[in-house]
Amino acid sequence: MTGRQIRPRLAVWKFASCDGCQLSLLDCEDEILGLAEAVEIAYFPEATRAEISGHYDISLVEGSITTAHDAVRIHEVRRRSTKLIVIGACATSGGIQALRNFADVTEYARIVYARPDYIETLSTSTPIADHVRVDFELRGCPINKRQLVETLGAFIAGRRPATPAHSVCVECKLKGVTCVMVARGAPCLGPVTHAGCGALCPSYNRGCYGCFGPKETPNAPALSARLSELGMDQRALARLYSTFNANADAFRQESERHDQQDGQG
Amino acid sequence: MTSKTVKVDVLARVEGEGGLKVTIRDGLVRSAELNIFEPPRFFEAFLRGRNFNETPDIVARICGICPVAYQMSAVHALENIFGVSLSPQLRALRRLLYCGEWIESHVLHIYMLHAPDFLGYAGGVEMARDHGDLVRQGLQLKKVGNEILTLLGGREIHPINVRVGGFYRTPLKKELLTLKESLKWARDAALATVRWTGTLEFPDRERDYTFVALRHEEEYPFNEGRIVSNRGLDISAGDYDKYFEEIHVPQSTALHSRFRDSGAAYLVGPLARYSLNFDRLSALAQEAALAAGLDRICRNPYCSIIVRAVETLYAVDEALRVIETYEEPKSSFVPVEPREGEGYAATEAPRGLLYHRYRLESDGAIAEAQIVPPTSQNQASIEEDLVEFIGGFLDLSDEALRYRCEQTVRNYDPCISCATHFLRLDIDRG
Amino acid sequence: GLTDEQTPGGYRLVEATDQSYFGFSVGPHVWKKYLHPPQIELWRARREDGDLTIEASRPDNETYAFIGVRACELAAISKQDRVLTGGEYVDPHYKTRRENTLLVAVNCGKAGGCCFCASMGTGPEVREPFDLALTELSLGEEHLFIVETGSPVGRELLLQIVSRPATAQEIEMAQSIVERTAQTMGRAMPPDVDVPKLLADNLLHPRWQAVAERCLSCANCTMVCPTCFCTTVDDISDLAGESFARERRWDSCFTMDFSYLHGGGVRNSVASRYRQWMTHKLSTWIEQFGSSGCVGCGRCITWCPVGIDITQEVQAIAVAQTG
Amino acid sequence: MSTQPSTIASPSGTPADVPKLCYVRNRRHDAPDAWTLEIEFDDRNPFHYTPGQFNMLTAFGVGEAAISISGPPGRGRLIHTIRDVGPVSHALTRLAPDDPIGVRGPFGVGWPMAIAEGQDVVIVAGGLGLAPLRPAIYDILSRREKFGDVRLLYGARRPEDILYLSEIEEWRKKSDININITVDHAGMDWPGHVGVVTRLLSCVRMEASRTIAMLCGPEVMMRFVAASLIEKGLGVGRIFLSMERNMKCAIGHCGHCQLGPTFICRDGPVFTFERMGPLMSVKEL
Numbered sequence A: 001m002t003g004r005q006i007r008p009r010l011a012v013w014k015f016a017s018c019d020g021c022q023l024s025l026l027d028c029e030d031e032i033l034g035l036a037e038a039v040e041i042a043y044f045p046e047a048t049r050a051e052i053s054g055h056y057d058i059s060l061v062e063g064s065i066t067t068a069h070d071a072v073r074i075h076e077v078r079r080r081s082t083k084l085i086v087i088g089a090c091a092t093s094g095g096i097q098a099l100r101n102f103a104d105v106t107e108y109a110r111i112v113y114a115r116p117d118y119i120e121t122l123s124t125s126t127p128i129a130d131h132v133r134v135d136f137e138l139r140g141c142p143i144n145k146r147q148l149v150e151t152l153g154a155f156i157a158g159r160r161p162a163t164p165a166h167s168v169c170v171e172c173k174l175k176g177v178t179c180v181m182v183a184r185g186a187p188c189l190g191p192v193t194h195a196g197c198g199a200l201c202p203s204y205n206r207g208c209y210g211c212f213g214p215k216e217t218p219n220a221p222a223l224s225a226r227l228s229e230l231g232m233d234q235r236a237l238a239r240l241y242s243t244f245n246a247n248a249d250a251f252r253q254e255s256e257r258h259d260q261q262d263g264q265g
Numbered sequence B: 001m002t003s004k005t006v007k008v009d010v011l012a013r014v015e016g017e018g019g020l021k022v023t024i025r026d027g028l029v030r031s032a033e034l035n036i037f038e039p040p041r042f043f044e045a046f047l048r049g050r051n052f053n054e055t056p057d058i059v060a061r062i063c064g065i066c067p068v069a070y071q072m073s074a075v076h077a078l079e080n081i082f083g084v085s086l087s088p089q090l091r092a093l094r095r096l097l098y099c100g101e102w103i104e105s106h107v108l109h110i111y112m113l114h115a116p117d118f119l120g121y122a123g124g125v126e127m128a129r130d131h132g133d134l135v136r137q138g139l140q141l142k143k144v145g146n147e148i149l150t151l152l153g154g155r156e157i158h159p160i161n162v163r164v165g166g167f168y169r170t171p172l173k174k175e176l177l178t179l180k181e182s183l184k185w186a187r188d189a190a191l192a193t194v195r196w197t198g199t200l201e202f203p204d205r206e207r208d209y210t211f212v213a214l215r216h217e218e219e220y221p222f223n224e225g226r227i228v229s230n231r232g233l234d235i236s237a238g239d240y241d242k243y244f245e246e247i248h249v250p251q252s253t254a255l256h257s258r259f260r261d262s263g264a265a266y267l268v269g270p271l272a273r274y275s276l277n278f279d280r281l282s283a284l285a286q287e288a289a290l291a292a293g294l295d296r297i298c299r300n301p302y303c304s305i306i307v308r309a310v311e312t313l314y315a316v317d318e319a320l321r322v323i324e325t326y327e328e329p330k331s332s333f334v335p336v337e338p339r340e341g342e343g344y345a346a347t348e349a350p351r352g353l354l355y356h357r358y359r360l361e362s363d364g365a366i367a368e369a370q371i372v373p374p375t376s377q378n379q380a381s382i383e384e385d386l387v388e389f390i391g392g393f394l395d396l397s398d399e400a401l402r403y404r405c406e407q408t409v410r411n412y413d414p415c416i417s418c419a420t421h422f423l424r425l426d427i428d429r430g
Numbered sequence C: 001g002l003t004d005e006q007t008p009g010g011y012r013l014v015e016a017t018d019q020s021y022f023g024f025s026v027g028p029h030v031w032k033k034y035l036h037p038p039q040i041e042l043w044r045a046r047r048e049d050g051d052l053t054i055e056a057s058r059p060d061n062e063t064y065a066f067i068g069v070r071a072c073e074l075a076a077i078s079k080q081d082r083v084l085t086g087g088e089y090v091d092p093h094y095k096t097r098r099e100n101t102l103l104v105a106v107n108c109g110k111a112g113g114c115c116f117c118a119s120m121g122t123g124p125e126v127r128e129p130f131d132l133a134l135t136e137l138s139l140g141e142e143h144l145f146i147v148e149t150g151s152p153v154g155r156e157l158l159l160q161i162v163s164r165p166a167t168a169q170e171i172e173m174a175q176s177i178v179e180r181t182a183q184t185m186g187r188a189m190p191p192d193v194d195v196p197k198l199l200a201d202n203l204l205h206p207r208w209q210a211v212a213e214r215c216l217s218c219a220n221c222t223m224v225c226p227t228c229f230c231t232t233v234d235d236i237s238d239l240a241g242e243s244f245a246r247e248r249r250w251d252s253c254f255t256m257d258f259s260y261l262h263g264g265g266v267r268n269s270v271a272s273r274y275r276q277w278m279t280h281k282l283s284t285w286i287e288q289f290g291s292s293g294c295v296g297c298g299r300c301i302t303w304c305p306v307g308i309d310i311t312q313e314v315q316a317i318a319v320a321q322t323g
Numbered sequence D: 001m002s003t004q005p006s007t008i009a010s011p012s013g014t015p016a017d018v019p020k021l022c023y024v025r026n027r028r029h030d031a032p033d034a035w036t037l038e039i040e041f042d043d044r045n046p047f048h049y050t051p052g053q054f055n056m057l058t059a060f061g062v063g064e065a066a067i068s069i070s071g072p073p074g075r076g077r078l079i080h081t082i083r084d085v086g087p088v089s090h091a092l093t094r095l096a097p098d099d100p101i102g103v104r105g106p107f108g109v110g111w112p113m114a115i116a117e118g119q120d121v122v123i124v125a126g127g128l129g130l131a132p133l134r135p136a137i138y139d140i141l142s143r144r145e146k147f148g149d150v151r152l153l154y155g156a157r158r159p160e161d162i163l164y165l166s167e168i169e170e171w172r173k174k175s176d177i178n179i180n181i182t183v184d185h186a187g188m189d190w191p192g193h194v195g196v197v198t199r200l201l202s203c204v205r206m207e208a209s210r211t212i213a214m215l216c217g218p219e220v221m222m223r224f225v226a227a228s229l230i231e232k233g234l235g236v237g238r239i240f241l242s243m244e245r246n247m248k249c250a251i252g253h254c255g256h257c258q259l260g261p262t263f264i265c266r267d268g269p270v271f272t273f274e275r276m277g278p279l280m281s282v283k284e285l
């Protein structure tokens, strides 16, 4: 706790993504200038041309690995970073573009592009941790900006970021939101979803759709059993788990289970 | 003949990744190619088979900078299939949500991305060291846009409150009124922004663009209106495909749009919107625009920074109007029955026309989706700008020339992730 | 008016057939959110000119009147009193809020589908200290409240409103209403079972694993429970490293962090976390604080997204035990 | 047999959940990953504690951790030995002289010093477990005549991990205390024992009916040691051990440190094996 002599150097990197997570940094209108004093923003192409090469103390990495080039580039980023923090569903689980992992990517290219032969892409979208060692994962599609500030603050101060891995349900209760699943029968992924958003969807009268990915020790089969009592069919269940964190283990397995059951019956 | 290639790894201050290749032969710019390296994410492909209800949440993820635009085009296109129309209050709330996104997106571009080019800084944070108050004003103004998005949408990025037929939860009047004070401040700040941008120095570069934008009977366009141009085009969204086409060029993961018949480039976005709809701006916005030195039509892409400021002022003004006249609707949405069919919609994203088309199966599953974002529509224009504008600067050093090119591209506020990141800038001097 | 229908994992508001004010049972909210708030800052420290100062958060001086506190909730408040103010250390925030709270209790005229207070000995008639206790009577056209005072403040208050002494018949009617409620309880803790001992003797019962297959470990049960008191803290600082604070928030024995020790958690399996919750409520609480930690309000049953029923879980172990 | 009640002195008048601001005055590197801090405590409010009690130490902006008091009483100084295992302990071990530190305490029930009077005492420490036992040793040595045979069995990972080595040498030389040290791994130059601490125990002869054992170390170690003590005829009520559980408030309000019906912070951390044995044997309790 002796005053900070040297400002840590921060870099922000982008892989396959929508840019929303790094935009969260610019959305911290009240904190961004303070942050720029606390750290040296050494590489952040979305915000500045300035580029200081060399080594970075903290790298924020957004996006998933979908091209051969990126699969090489991420190793370079790792080499140049002391702490590597991955931000957002793309970087932590592969993002929505990981839906390709369950389909034929050449077929996908044909649907979207007139000249699929121009498209160079891998057949999978994979999280950063599948390629290099990751020091911290910040969840969400997009990440929550309060959690982003907390994570940066925590890394600067040397503490563990307060980004609990429990369910969204806990946030509902802390906030005083009446459960939409119990009180209205609305299908909700909150009980298996990682907290962080502040129980956003339930506070807007809708069930959580899982954009923060699986919580610690998720029990998706038990939730699915309840959701089918509430009227969801196999196909709907297969889709429910197959969105922005489709490639996260617990969600992928549960989605595939219902996909197969749908195929059988 | 000497041959020289200059490479830039990343074109900064654009959202997304791409590169640029400029070929110079005998002192003339032969070609400029905007290469989009944004890894493909295949949204149109995996939308197939999803339920229509999931669309607003999924398409938002195409772009973190303008998710509301994607949500709006999607819900309007789907409602076009179902034949529902929204109550005036729900319709007004959608305008309000869009105001939030315009403010947030435009102000980000004006202060943090574009102004540094005029004032000679690497970025907004660097600019803040010398122009602290200015940048703080920008951040504060941007925050007001985000406050609208947060209140109405749940969060700034990928709002969770938009559904086909309306909203999951509509705000109480008193909740909306909490925005009023900051919006009033924002109106002054936006006005100051228009004045200040008017004092910047602009290169004297104009081009005779074909402007394409929505035009509505009464309003400055957000969600509704016919697609019009300054060359006589006047069509409904359903006819978009008849008049425009997308082509796929090598080296790029984004598609280029052009007129189907002539193959000509066209321009969408603030310049087009403004030039085609000046008369629909609020009186305050019109006055401010003229006072800042704009004409009713603006053909200088560098001046887009003023136009964005004018549109920001309009959006603030409009947001205040919506809030003041808001009455809580009985229901937060209009129920819809899935049916087979095809629907179309174009709305005005901050960066320009955003076209969506969906074909649905009878159970509400998506059979086909087509999405044409503004940046791919503008791509041809950006290349033409480069060919025309940088001709006079060929004597500059590669570094200076590269900076010029970047600026020209940044005029468009290209939201590359929806189309595209500039990974490389090649200047090939042959 | 409206009333509620409660089932395991289900809560619906429906049109009521009568016009009573309190014709529903315990709802989604818990009074503990006022007395033992979900989130609170404990202290803040600032560094100025190199010198650090710590400032304790001052307890909130707000005064509260809780209107319509049910017998089970009153019992729950007593239990939290014991935990947070009855030992060597007193939680200043709880204590101050508690002292500034007026309790207007209500004898339940309707038992909820998940209620089992009668079998826990905590209701439906109020038993713990209150300021005023009401029983609602609907006699055809006439709609009245039988009021019982429980404190000087309560007596004072009663003097300020129009009232008349209740007749013996009215008092009898009030009693019969509560009796009827007791008889229509939605469920019951299995009778004739020494529950604390049953659980203490069955820490390795296979039922824990069985319930873990259904349990989401989402922590809803602990959050809605009016007696659950667990909290955790987060230390925070500003980016400049000049201001620090400690925030306290509700925690739950269902989270992994709850039992974390360097090198790995203690209760990693969901079975062990469910067991901790249930044995604490129904068994170890007695040794810790002299009474059961469960008041039979049924909230954990209603608000469990998958409808796990604590009374049934006890029953299942009891049955296996005896036969 | 019950444990002796603690003397609780809440530092100054602040609420028990708010740390008192103190300053680090000295920091010593004791082992590769362990440091000892000397913390100055306001002399006007003498800090009373019994051996085996602990404090909650705050590294501002990082967090709080339960740390046993490991120094001798008095002198307005608190001594704590801390192993760097995670963010909070890391930050604490980085504090330099004159850095502020937050202190809450002392908390809990300590070693049964009164009960041990007139008895032989076997102290078994594993790793950092010596830290909370050191005040007990000081207490015994300060009135050595009150106790029978006193023996310290100490196991560390490697020779360099041995805490307070010079002090131990001093005790060995000047005091009437039997000391045996063993390490798990050592090079050829290590003259002492290699192996687990229970091995040392097997060579010790003790009079079970007048011996009190005090144990602190990793839970598995304590279970094995307790088992061999029982084998030697020691009653479960004569074996005392110091327990660890996740701890946030240390005043019995946060619920984290429960082990069965006990709160480690309030009813412990020192318990008899009679109390702990059955609880420790249930997995994940």
Ligand SMILES: Cc1cc2nc3c(=O)[nH]c(=O)nc-3n(C[C@H](O)[C@H](O)[C@H](O)COP(=O)(O)OP(=O)(O)OC[C@H]3O[C@@H](n4cnc5c(N)ncnc54)[C@H](O)[C@@H]3O)c2cc1C
Pocket: A160, C260, C261, C262, C263, D054, D063, D064, D065, D066, D067, D068, D069, D081, D082, D083, D084, D085, D086, D087, D088, D089, D090, D128, D131, D132, D243, D244, D245, D246, D247, D248, D269
């Ligand atoms: C009564 C008692 C006395 C202790 N005495 C000492 C001592 O003298 N010296 C020493 O170095 N350590 C001691 N510890 C252990 C010390 O408290 C933990 O090592 C420390 O909390 C770890 O925190 P961390 O942030 O560094 O590590 P992490 O492993 O990252 O801990 C994260 C969180 O988990 C909890 N936690 C983790 N490990 C423990 C643990 N072993 N005990 C309690 N909570 C834990 C804490 O709440 C901590 O904030 C004692 C623990 C207890 C319960």
Ligand code: SF4
Pocket: A016, A017, A018, A019, A020, A021, A022, A062, A063, A087, A088, A089, A090, A091, A095, A096, A140, A141, A142, A143, A244, B061, B064, B158
């Ligand atoms: S995680 Fe979601 S918000 Fe973040 S970059 Fe990916 S798609 Fe965008």
Ligand code: SF4
Pocket: A168, A169, A170, A172, A173, A178, A179, A180, A181, A182, A188, A189, A190, A191, A199, A202, A207, A208, C218, C220, C305
């Ligand atoms: S609404 Fe969803 S997240 Fe909230 S408590 Fe209910 S199930 Fe959990």
Ligand code: SF4
Pocket: A168, A190, A193, A194, A197, A198, A199, A200, A201, A202, A207, A208, A209, A210, A211, A212, A213, B160
């Ligand atoms: S409630 Fe669920 S889907 Fe909604 S924002 Fe939170 S984590 Fe995402």
